[in-house]
Amino acid sequence: MSPVIAGATQARQAPAGGGGFPRLLPPPTHLPNPSSPGADLRAYLGLHGPVPYRDSAGALIGEVRAAGLTGRGGAAFPVHRKLEAVAAARPGRAIVVGNAAEGEPASHKDEALLFLAPHLILDGLQLAAEAVGAGRAVLYVRGDLRARTRLDDYLPERDAYGLDRLPVEIVWSPHRFLAGEESALASRVSGGPAVPQFTPPRVFERGVDGRPTLVQNVETLAHLALIARYGPGWFRALGTPDEPGSMLCTLRQASGSVDVAEAAIGTPLATLLDLSAAGAVLVGGYHGAWLPAAQAAGLTLSNAQLRPIGAFTGAGVLAALPTDRCGLIESARVARYLALESAGQCGPCLNGLPSIAAAMAELADNRPHPRVLDDLGRWAGLVEGRGACHHPDGTVRFLRSALRVFGPEIRLHQQGRCSAATARPFLPVPAGPSTEADWS
Amino acid sequence: MSGITSTTALWYASRATGVVSLILLSAVMIIGMLVNRQGRLPGLPRFAVLGLHRNLSLLAVAFVAVHVLTAVTDSFVSISLAAIVIPFISSYEPLWLGLGAVSLDLMAAVIVTSLLRRHIGRRVWRAVHWLAYASWPVAVVHSIYSSHDMQSGPLLYLGLVCIAAVLGALGWRLIRARTGLPRADRVPQLMADRGLLARAGDR
Amino acid sequence: MPTKLSVNPIACSGHGMCAELAPELISLDEWGYPLISGQPVPPRLVRDAKRAVTDCPALALRLTPAPDRAGVEKTR
Numbered sequence: 001m002s003p004v005i006a007g008a009t010q011a012r013q014a015p016a017g018g019g020g021f022p023r024l025l026p027p028p029t030h031l032p033n034p035s036s037p038g039a040d041l042r043a044y045l046g047l048h049g050p051v052p053y054r055d056s057a058g059a060l061i062g063e064v065r066a067a068g069l070t071g072r073g074g075a076a077f078p079v080h081r082k083l084e085a086v087a088a089a090r091p092g093r094a095i096v097v098g099n100a101a102e103g104e105p106a107s108h109k110d111e112a113l114l115f116l117a118p119h120l121i122l123d124g125l126q127l128a129a130e131a132v133g134a135g136r137a138v139l140y141v142r143g144d145l146r147a148r149t150r151l152d153d154y155l156p157e158r159d160a161y162g163l164d165r166l167p168v169e170i171v172w173s174p175h176r177f178l179a180g181e182e183s184a185l186a187s188r189v190s191g192g193p194a195v196p197q198f199t200p201p202r203v204f205e206r207g208v209d210g211r212p213t214l215v216q217n218v219e220t221l222a223h224l225a226l227i228a229r230y231g232p233g234w235f236r237a238l239g240t241p242d243e244p245g246s247m248l249c250t251l252r253q254a255s256g257s258v259d260v261a262e263a264a265i266g267t268p269l270a271t272l273l274d275l276s277a278a279g280a281v282l283v284g285g286y287h288g289a290w291l292p293a294a295q296a297a298g299l300t301l302s303n304a305q306l307r308p309i310g311a312f313t314g315a316g317v318l319a320a321l322p323t324d325r326c327g328l329i330e331s332a333r334v335a336r337y338l339a340l341e342s343a344g345q346c347g348p349c350l351n352g353l354p355s356i357a358a359a360m361a362e363l364a365d366n367r368p369h370p371r372v373l374d375d376l377g378r379w380a381g382l383v384e385g386r387g388a389c390h391h392p393d394g395t396v397r398f399l400r401s402a403l404r405v406f407g408p409e410i411r412l413h414q415q416g417r418c419s420a421a422t423a424r425p426f427l428p429v430p431a432g433p434s435t436e437a438d439w440s
Numbered sequence: 441m442s443g444i445t446s447t448t449a450l451w452y453a454s455r456a457t458g459v460v461s462l463i464l465l466s467a468v469m470i471i472g473m474l475v476n477r478q479g480r481l482p483g484l485p486r487f488a489v490l491g492l493h494r495n496l497s498l499l500a501v502a503f504v505a506v507h508v509l510t511a512v513t514d515s516f517v518s519i520s521l522a523a524i525v526i527p528f529i530s531s532y533e534p535l536w537l538g539l540g541a542v543s544l545d546l547m548a549a550v551i552v553t554s555l556l557r558r559h560i561g562r563r564v565w566r567a568v569h570w571l572a573y574a575s576w577p578v579a580v581v582h583s584i585y586s587s588h589d590m591q592s593g594p595l596l597y598l599g600l601v602c603i604a605a606v607l608g609a610l611g612w613r614l615i616r617a618r619t620g621l622p623r624a625d626r627v628p629q630l631m632a633d634r635g636l637l638a639r640a641g642d643r
Numbered sequence: 644m645p646t647k648l649s650v651n652p653i654a655c656s657g658h659g660m661c662a663e664l665a666p667e668l669i670s671l672d673e674w675g676y677p678l679i680s681g682q683p684v685p686p687r688l689v690r691d692a693k694r695a696v697t698d699c700p701a702l703a704l705r706l707t708p709a710p711d712r713a714g715v716e717k718t719r
Binding site: 196197198345346347348349351352382386387388 | 651652653654655656657672673674675676
């Protein structure tokens with residue numbers, strides 16, 4: 001097993017008040033064995049029972065509303081509202097899609113969940129389909145995960161037990177940052193390239209093949225599958241009243257180790273990350289924000305605390321930057337990656353992100369021209385809100401937080417110095433630009 | 441001076457307006473390609489180039505209208521009203537005249553959708569507008585073979601100039617399109633321009 | 644009824660015709676793409692706005708009803 005998934009088996013304990021934790025991650029006695037998918041399924045059924053269908057559309061939505069489940073794909077949108085919007089369609093017209101594109105390079109939680117708890121995801125997909133009266137169920141999975149997740153083996157086993165009322169189609173997505181964006185997803189599942197589309201209409205109105213489409217991150221579906229069995233009260237036993245439940249996090253420690261863990265919302269960041277050797281923390285991934293380590297040490301994993309300071313939990317990426325690395329160099333690498341990941345459809349993003357990346361590279365290389373900060377500020381203002389999707393906005397959020405948090409480092413670089421003790425990269429950034437084939 | 445009957449006058453008017461129509465349509469094609477590739481005409485703002493394209497096309501419609509109506513009303517040759525829009529049913533030169541009807545039908549589709557473009561959406565409008573690339577060559581063939589006017593003398597040269605001009609503009613348009621990058625290559629090219637990629641296409 | 648101008652950034656290819664036709668509503672950024680304020684279009688400029696919408700070669704501009712300041716109920 002990869003180090004990422006091994007780490008996930010050492011699930012952390014909840015703070016006082018939690019029950020039945022961990023929830024999504026299986027107990028050590030129920031780890032999947034890919035060579036015996038049938039035995040895995042039997043063990044899973046022994047633990048959780050069969051899919052608790054309600055035998056009526058819409059019946060689950062009230063429980064989801066009571067549970068307060070929000071999306072775990074990054075936007076934290078209330079799930080019951082999405083369900084209600086799609087459920088308004090004619091019976092059989094809607095489509096449900098489980099989103100496992102995991103375009104964020106720093107995140108491994110969806111990959112881990114696909115490997116460790118595929119049946120929770122698939123149960124959630126069926127339950128969501130029943131709740132909205134869908135006629136088609138799709139699982140949208142990053143293509144390179146095909147060999148590692150064994151979905152091709154698990155689906156026939158579920159058929160043998162008659163668990164799935166709708167056949168599940170798997171659509172493989174390209175390994176691109178924007179492939180999981182919901183309109184890009186709808187485009188790809190409709191047979192086109194995985195690039196964002198102009199909205200309105202949003203996908204819940206007109207998505208795949210012009211049909212109302214429910215798009216939910218696979219972790220959200222897994223939570224749904226548990227709420228359907230154990231109820232909203234059980235779900236709310238963890239987390240905070242405004243942000244109930246648990247969430248998966250990808251923890252990148254300053255030591256270099258990477259772990260996927262499940263944590264109750266509201267867990268102090270200092271419990272999740274070892275901040276003793278960290279100078280700064282990246283919260284929320286590459287569209288998230290940097291925070292000084294000292295500030296992060298006093299915060300919890302909750303949007304209530306993070307949003308007011310310009311950060312958010314997002315898809316649960318938490319990275320502790322070691323003190324021997326330079327935050328500007330890391331941010332410039334990410335900025336270059338984000339520019340390369342632009343779909344290239346909208347003028348401001350297509351032009352602005354490479355300009356921003358070039359300016360960040362100058363800053364990082366100790367040879368910034370005198371006006372580089374003015375340029376960065378101007379370009380940030382020019383790209384924000386002017387794309388068809390939120391790629392430029394997220395990039396600007398990340399960039400502004402870097403300029404804020406690494407202010408002292410900027411002054412060093414302007415004098416031709418840098419505080420990094422090593423040039424080894426820390427944050428994971430895939431290599432290489434795109435070809436047309438890479439979008440499909 | 442020999443008597444020129446009204447019939448003959450109508451026939452001549454049809455041929456003359458036909459020639460002018462061809463010139464105008466050729467100009468419309470060239471300016472249309474300019475608009476599409478964001479080209480400019482010296483001294484003119486962009487909206488004037490677009491305005492020229494539209495106004496010339498409406499003028500061309502007027503001339504084509506006179507061209508077909510004089511051809512129908514004149515009794516020198518027999519062309520029914522229906523033959524204007526239904527191809528290949530006239531008794532005079534059914535093939536070559538029929539091509540004129542084809543060109544007219546395509547032109548009508550382009551013009552009507554352009555007048556209604558705000559209401560029919562981008563994709564439909566674009567798809568129909570591409571028919572212009574069919575309408576013009578069909579009009580050229582119709583012009584050359586419907587009567588012998590353009591097969592010799594000054595009108596032959598005029599015809600060749602129109603054809604050369606449109607083909608030249610088309611070549612320019614295709615070259616401009618080829619050097620415009622496909623969407624997936626635009627970002628790598630901009631990154632390479634800024635020294636952030638050694639070469640577009642690197643891994 | 645108040646209206647506002649908006650652009651489909653995917654359809655927009657930076658022709659710049661809109662900025663010529665409605666210079667008080669639209670300006671161009673340093674890359675040639677339209678900068679449009681989100682404010683309602685003043686009544687005296689509605690004609691310019693409509694012309695920009697109709698004449699955009701890429702049909703990328705739209706004039707849509709704007710919720711008034713009192714806060715028309717948002718759909719969703």
